[in-house]
Amino acid sequence: LSPSVADPIKAQAYFLRAWIYFQLVKVYGGIPYLTQVLNYQSDSLNLPRNSTSQCIDSLLADLNHCSILPATWSGADAGRITSVAALSFKGRILLYWASPQFNPGNDGSRWEAAYQANRTAYDSLTNAGYALYSNYSRIFLDANNAAADKEPILFRAYKANTTLNGLNNNWENSVR
Numbered sequence: 001l002s003p004s005v006a007d008p009i010k011a012q013a014y015f016l017r018a019w020i021y022f023q024l025v026k027v028y029g030g031i032p033y034l035t036q037v038l039n040y041q042s043d044s045l046n047l048p049r050n051s052t053s054q055c056i057d058s059l060l061a062d063l064n065h066c067s068i069l070p071a072t073w074s075g076a077d078a079g080r081i082t083s084v085a086a087l088s089f090k091g092r093i094l095l096y097w098a099s100p101q102f103n104p105g106n107d108g109s110r111w112e113a114a115y116q117a118n119r120t121a122y123d124s125l126t127n128a129g130y131a132l133y134s135n136y137s138r139i140f141l142d143a144n145n146a147a148a149d150k151e152p153i154l155f156r157a158y159k160a161n162t163t164l165n166g167l168n169n170n171w172e173n174s175v176r
Helices: 003-028 054-068 083-098 106-127 171-175
Strands: none
Touching: 003 054, 003 083, 054 083, 083 171
16 A cells, blocks of 8 residues: 555554553553564563553554544545544543542643643644534534534444444344
């Protein structure tokens, strides 16, 4: 594949790796953070744990790859990982890192880093046209109107006209 095709795919894969590893770090703290493929026959699979700070650094490094992605996707690509979703996720990770769960000494520099990351994400989202839904009383009535709803940053779209499991919300119809 040409770099113009492969690089955005890799960036989205880096985001997904950071997403999965963050779920583990939240629960277990430091974990083995794999960045290369292991051969089960020749490589040792008994890997030591990375420290939590090393894991956070690796998560942020993975998310930095997403800067090449667009701020929004359109058409059939809507719902893909965006650069602003990565910035928002980076802010969430740093907010957890600053919280008492991971920061019992209340290090102020972690809170400042979390604030700066979230401020950058907010400004990037605002510049890209994202905003809170203007008429909350209609939020569920206008759910299919993507032009009116600029709030979703990272979402999974359901399609009622597919029979693939997990891609539709017609479970009741399949049971009947």
